[in-house]
Amino acid sequence: xxxxxxxxxxxxxxxxxxxxxxxxxxxxxxxxxxxxxxxxxxxxxxxxxxxxxxxxxxxxxxxxxxxxxxxxxxxxxxxxxxxxxxxxxxxxxxxxxxxxxxxxxxxxxxxxxxxxxxxxxxxxxxxxxxxxxxxxxxxxxxxxxxxxxxxxxxxxxxxxxxxxxxxxxxxxxxxxxxxxxxxxxxxxxxxxxxxxxxxxxxxxxxxxxxxxxxxxxxxxxxxxxxxxxxxxxxxxxxxxxxxxxxxxxxxxxxxxxxxxxxxxxxxxxxxxxxxxxxxxxxxxxxxxxxxxxxxxxxxxxxxxxxxxxxxxxxxxxxxxxxxxx
Amino acid sequence: xxxxxxxxxxxxxxxxxxxxxxxxxxxxxxxxxxxxxxxxxxxxxxxxxxxxxxxxxxxxxxxxxxxxxxxxxxxxxxxxxxxxxxxxxxxxxxxxxxxxxxxxxxxxxxxxxxxxxxxxxxxxxxxxxxxxxxxxxxxxxxxxxxxxxxxxxxxxxxxxxxxxxxxxxxxxxxxxxxxxxxxxxxxxxxxxxxxxxxxxxxxxxxxxxxxxxxxxxxxxxxxxxxxxxxxxxxxxxxxxxxxxxxxxxxxxxxxxxxxxxxxxxxxxxxxxxxxxxxxxxxxxxxxxxxxxxxxxxxxxxxxxxxxxxxxxxxxxxxxxxxxxxxx
Numbered sequence: 001x002x003x004x005x006x007x008x009x010x011x012x013x014x015x016x017x018x019x020x021x022x023x024x025x026x027x028x029x030x031x032x033x034x035x036x037x038x039x040x041x042x043x044x045x046x047x048x049x050x051x052x053x054x055x056x057x058x059x060x061x062x063x064x065x066x067x068x069x070x071x072x073x074x075x076x077x078x079x080x081x082x083x084x085x086x087x088x089x090x091x092x093x094x095x096x097x098x099x100x101x102x103x104x105x106x107x108x109x110x111x112x113x114x115x116x117x118x119x120x121x122x123x124x125x126x127x128x129x130x131x132x133x134x135x136x137x138x139x140x141x142x143x144x145x146x147x148x149x150x151x152x153x154x155x156x157x158x159x160x161x162x163x164x165x166x167x168x169x170x171x172x173x174x175x176x177x178x179x180x181x182x183x184x185x186x187x188x189x190x191x192x193x194x195x196x197x198x199x200x201x202x203x204x205x206x207x208x209x210x211x212x213x214x215x216x217x218x219x220x221x222x223x224x225x226x227x228x229x230x231x232x233x234x235x236x237x238x239x240x241x242x243x244x245x246x247x248x249x250x251x252x253x254x255x256x257x258x259x260x261x262x263x264x265x266x267x268x269x270x271x272x273x274x275x276x277x278x279x280x281x282x283x284x285x286x287x288x289x290x291x292x293x294x295x296x297x298x299x300x301x302x303x304x305x306x307x308x309x310x311x312x313x314x315x316x317x318x319x320x321x322x323x324x325x
Numbered sequence: 326x327x328x329x330x331x332x333x334x335x336x337x338x339x340x341x342x343x344x345x346x347x348x349x350x351x352x353x354x355x356x357x358x359x360x361x362x363x364x365x366x367x368x369x370x371x372x373x374x375x376x377x378x379x380x381x382x383x384x385x386x387x388x389x390x391x392x393x394x395x396x397x398x399x400x401x402x403x404x405x406x407x408x409x410x411x412x413x414x415x416x417x418x419x420x421x422x423x424x425x426x427x428x429x430x431x432x433x434x435x436x437x438x439x440x441x442x443x444x445x446x447x448x449x450x451x452x453x454x455x456x457x458x459x460x461x462x463x464x465x466x467x468x469x470x471x472x473x474x475x476x477x478x479x480x481x482x483x484x485x486x487x488x489x490x491x492x493x494x495x496x497x498x499x500x501x502x503x504x505x506x507x508x509x510x511x512x513x514x515x516x517x518x519x520x521x522x523x524x525x526x527x528x529x530x531x532x533x534x535x536x537x538x539x540x541x542x543x544x545x546x547x548x549x550x551x552x553x554x555x556x557x558x559x560x561x562x563x564x565x566x567x568x569x570x571x572x573x574x575x576x577x578x579x580x581x582x583x584x585x586x587x588x589x590x591x592x593x594x595x596x597x598x599x600x601x602x603x604x605x606x607x608x609x610x611x612x613x614x615x616x617x618x619x620x621x622x623x624x625x626x627x628x629x630x631x632x633x634x635x636x637x638x639x640x641x642x643x644x645x646x647x648x649x650x651x652x
Contacts, residue, residue, distance in 0.1 A: 092553030
């Protein structure tokens with residue numbers, strides 16, 4: 001059964017009467033224990049997708065569509081219509097989130113350990129005198145070798161990799177079913193990144209976590225995820241099982257991304273996608289990718305493609321599929 | 326931490342020395358001679374000279390300065406008042422209590438009002454509540470203390486007759502029991518504290534409001550919310566602690582401002598405090614009192630800054646870290 005089902009999710013920001021479409025008609029579902037990778041360029045709406053799932057959009061942003069979530073006691077909750085108090089209850093305990101800038105997401109003037117016990121005090125039934133012990137255990141689980149020192153340290157005293165792990169410990173403190181990791185490794189160097197991803201994978205197996213991994217590293221997504229969702233300028237261009245997408249990418253944008261990833265892996269100079277990502281404030285008419293698309297025809301400039309199901313679990317929004325064999 | 330404090334104390338020694346020297350010079354350069362002021366203009370110049378000699382005012386300025394420094398450093402004697410012959414320390418000691426009461430109460434009042442209203446305005450930002458509070462606070466912020474004091478006097482003491490208009494205690498204060506004395510103090514201090522405290526509260530309000538609004542938008546608050554930390558905890562443990570930082574660094578500047586504000590308020594409400602003592606000493610060219618009071622004020626400023634720095638480093642661990650790295 002799907003733990004998370006997103007149906008036609010759209011996010012609109014309306015500053016001073018104008019309405020800017022940040023996300024358009026995003027639909028996907030995520031089974032318990034699986035990993036979904038959300039890939040796309042900067043500004044494609046990946047973070048906004050995460051924030052709408054956890055119900056923390058900034059003021060002035062509104063959501064439409066549906067987000068269904070099956071909580072650990074098997075009730076189906078609509079995140080969009082849920083009361084703030086229910087969402088508050090769910091955050092941390094049902095859905096955890098790790099942010100891109102870990103050090104910024106930690107309170108600079110509270111010791112790391114106390115931030116963990118803060119979460120434990122509201123999200124778990126652990127007695128007060130056992131919280132510290134549990135926090136130390138959590139720090140150890142996320143691969144920190146000196147839990148006692150980290151417990152008493154302030155965020156600025158730790159390295160980037162360490163704060164990222166502390167942030168992970170914080171997200172896991174409430175034992176959530178679903179973990180949203182918003183580009184958790186983008187600020188890490190390549191070695192720490194690899195360690196971090198392995199850790200994430202291990203924790204996922206151990207705790208039977210369902211994971212949404214936001215990344216702009218296509219290779220990371222391919223090796224890590226069960227499903228891949230490709231976003232472009234707030235639109236879902238392609239969604240499917242990792243194997244299907246890797247073998248037969250149907251959208252020109254997905255194909256271009258995969259080509260770049262492959263070239264990088266083979267140490268070749270990749271062919272860049274011409275142009276730059278279209279702005280959300282003034283998006284091009286029709287398919288938002290058409291100004292950069294090698295296959296663009298007249299229809300792409302006028303009409304927005306609707307979602308085409310290639311198979312049960314593979315859908316794409318394009319008039320001219322790259323490869324349908 | 327102790328080495329930081331010692332370093333800061335040593336740093337402040339030159340400030341105090343330069344400050345006191347300048348005060349000494351300015352006071353003596355001001356026109357008007359205390360020796361002459363006591364005399365009938367018809368008295369003979371010989372008598373004037375006798376008086377000047379008695380106060381040591383006939384010597385050249387640098388010798389006067391040196392004598393004064395010697396007395397202060399080696400005998401801890403700040404000299405006697407030219408007016409009533411009492412030692413400066415005694416005059417100031419009796420004047421210190423009303424000022425400390427006034428300034429202390431005003432500071433506490435301003436902190437409580439400023440912080441509470443600041444938080445309220447920030448969580449209701451851009452609503453009717455926020456705008457109303459902000460406008461009222463801006464009015465107090467831009468109102469000069471002397472005008473505010475006179476208005477309070479006019480309305481609450483003279484028109485309505487609710488509160489006394491002057492002095493720290495009533496005439497019959499000594500006959501009252503403990504509770505009676507306490508309420509007597511409160512009645513007398515109420516208007517002066519408001520006059521001194523409201524503009525200060527408005528200053529704190531501005532910092533807290535913008536600090537809390539900024540903190541609420543920050544990533545660590547978003548992080549805390551994503552972890553499911555409740556609203557009140559976010560506000561007080563996560564937001565307020567961070568938005569208090571500018572207030573603390575402000576305290577170093579606030580303490581001198583409080584002292585100079587107290588001068589005006591004490592004069593308006595005829596409170597027998599440091600401010601009024603200093604004003605009358607300046608008008609009377611009572612050099613020993615002016616100098617002793619200035620030294621006290623310098624120490625208050627230096628201490629204020631020191632306390633601000635220490636509190637800052639206690640609340641914000643990042644500062645502690647940097648100071649340790651630099652030293």
